[in-house]
Amino acid sequence: MCNSVHVMRARIVVLSAALAVAQACATLPQIGRLVQPVRFEADERGSEVRLLAPRSGDPLGAAGIRLWTRVTNPNGFGLTLSTLRATLLLENRHAATGDFPLGLPLEARQESVIPLDLTVSFSDVPALATLLRRSSTSQPLRYSVEGTFGVEVGRLGSPTFGPMTLFSGDLRPPSFGR
Numbered sequence: 001m002c003n004s005v006h007v008m009r010a011r012i013v014v015l016s017a018a019l020a021v022a023q024a025c026a027t028l029p030q031i032g033r034l035v036q037p038v039r040f041e042a043d044e045r046g047s048e049v050r051l052l053a054p055r056s057g058d059p060l061g062a063a064g065i066r067l068w069t070r071v072t073n074p075n076g077f078g079l080t081l082s083t084l085r086a087t088l089l090l091e092n093r094h095a096a097t098g099d100f101p102l103g104l105p106l107e108a109r110q111e112s113v114i115p116l117d118l119t120v121s122f123s124d125v126p127a128l129a130t131l132l133r134r135s136s137t138s139q140p141l142r143y144s145v146e147g148t149f150g151v152e153v154g155r156l157g158s159p160t161f162g163p164m165t166l167f168s169g170d171l172r173p174p175s176f177g178r
Contacts (some may be wrong), residue, residue, distance in 0.1 A: 042169035140170035
């Protein structure tokens with residue numbers, strides 16, 4: 001009889017544990033729906049392009065591109081934008097990648113404007129020749145930023161979103177002193 005009591009208790013413990021795991025798993029999709037991804041958009045400050053002199057790793061020189069980006073937390077709770085892995089496309093051609101360990105805290109429904117600085121090597125991207133040619137006519141280049149990003153949400157975890165198109169805009173060529 002003592003043995004059957006132990007067996008019964010063991011079964012109850014196992015059944016309770018299985019029930020707890022099943023309930024936790026059932027709430028995971030609900031938690032995923034609770035955390036909405038932050039939104040990115042090109043800020044009205046636009047973009048800045050500056051030419052960089054040749055250096056080790058970039059013997060032909062490069063362009064430093066700063067994209068002013070508005071980041072919005074649509075959630076009713078604060079979170080931290082922890083990482084951003086971005087790919088810059090110029091006229092639909094791969095131009096640069098950047099990995100940004102941000103640590104940007106965003107309160108509920110808060111927005112913040114941040115610069116994303118990318119370096120595009122002249123030796124790697126034919127689209128940069130177009131950028132330089134267009135500088136004489138002041139025609140902008142169409143750009144888009146694609147990527148993935150992660151947020152930290154306390155007990156809700158650290159979800160990652162993407163890959164997706166984050167934002168797009170027009171890149172103004174450098175003015176060369178005009």
